[in-house]
Amino acid sequence: MQPTHTPKKSRKSRHRTAQALSGVLLALALALTGCSGAGSDDTDSGGGDKAAAGPRDGGGRAEDSRGGKQKPVAPTDTHVIRTARLTVRVKDVPAALDRARTAAEDAGGIVGSENTSRDGAGRERSRIVLRVPQAKYDDVLASLEGTGKLVDREAKAQDVTDQVVDVESRVASQRASVARVRELMDKATKLSDVVSLEGELSTRQADLEALLARQASLKDRTSMATITLSLAESPVRAEAKGDDTSFLDALSGGWDAFVTMLRWIGVALAAVLPFLAVAALLVLLWLRVVRLRLRRHPEVTSAQGDDD
Template sequence: MHARRPVRPVRAVAGILLAAALALTGCSGAGSDSGGSSAADGPAQSEAKGSAPGGQKDASGAAGNRTPKLTGTDIIRTASLTVQVRDVPKALDEARTTTENAGGYVGDETTTRDPQGHERTRVVLRVPVEKYDEVLSALQGSGRLVERTSKAEDVTDQVVDVDSRVRSQRASVARIRELMDRATKLSDVVELEGELGSRQSDLEALLAQQKSLQDRTSLATITLSLSGTPAKKAAKDDDPGFVDALAGGWGAFVTMLRWLAVAFGAVLPFAAVAALLALVWLRLLRPGRRESGERD
């Protein structure tokens, strides 16, 4: 009994020390894990924070260069309308007003007149794409619609490709200029000037293509053809009277005279030949027969 008493305090102290060691180990492990995660997340968060302004800058720069589309695509819209109207100049003025009110403008215009006096006008209208359907409906409602064709061409891939090539070509031109600033030999300068001229020419061609795409995707093209029609006479409900009968008889008489004149003109050459033959017969052959009869 006396030999076992010292063992209990030793075991108790050992248990307390073991529990304390385990607690310290857990605390240190949690601290190291939190420190490691914060250390690992720090660069990522700083990189994300650093890249956010750049992303916003790129988005604002893209928005500044090109008008954003609600659909996210670049579409070239074209249409062709043929409308018959009573008054071509009036319909043309209305089409101009509709186009200008929509924020567009009038392009090429051609007016002709046929032998019957009917006027025909062909005009090219450029309107913003957001007003395209509205203007198209107003134009085709100005008269009797004869023909309508419309086309929508998606050129999103082409626009993206041209924009990318423009950026690359600008960077290439900038590199050539840097090399020219550093060049010390005259031969190098001459060679770099030739290369710079070639790359600037390619860049100008790309910029012209980019501008053309921006113009055709931001403004729709409508080709409007207006043709005049003769005014129709009002229908009469009354029965034809004496004046109508007289007018009809006079028309028939004039038509008969016209046909008689045509027939006379067709017979006249033959009558002239017959008269000539008769004259020859009377002048030459008939006197000879008379003389022979008197001798007998």
């Protein structure tokens, strides 16, 4: 009879429906599990695990391991280049140089360069460049200012923290790049591949050496401050004797003035002497011509008298 077949079809359909429903529920459960796992990963990387953050960039920010949003990171160290220029007038330049060298050496510094000369008036001038540790920079600067009379001072401080961080990151990346090329060279079997990799290794090694040189320069300039000290001898008239001028001083001054006058007179005569010689020669020639005319004139006059 037909009524006996209808329940079997309904049971099959219900069974299929239950299978479909269970499949949908399983898919939903898997989706929810994936979402919860992603949420926990975000929580771990964003809040709890700061070590997963990537390297800091030049602006003091860090990028997380998934390359996501950058987050500000407080810099651990500050790198500053300090330079100063001083001009000081002193009574004794060699003694002031000794004090400057001693101040730098006592602070753990060195003398970079030194130059000494004399001006047209015979006064001694010296220029010395000192390299001192950053921690002793202010103390050495104050000591040098007290050497004599301060004429000029210029001090500069340049923050190069961004450059230091950038160079450190680039050095690390370039070292890893060189290591990868060397690994490829170890695995290379063809001669053409080896030659190509050697050229690439040479280029990357040169770039790494340039970065290391820049890194060393920055380290030297940020760890040691540079002070340029210019020393000038005070003018002699600054040590005036006052109004109590002695007789010998007056006599010496008068004699110097007399000798100077004679010297100028001699110079003037030497300049005029050629003209005086020419003038004297002309006068002699004129006198001779006049005398000849005077001698001839009486003879002519006497001859005319005889004719009459």
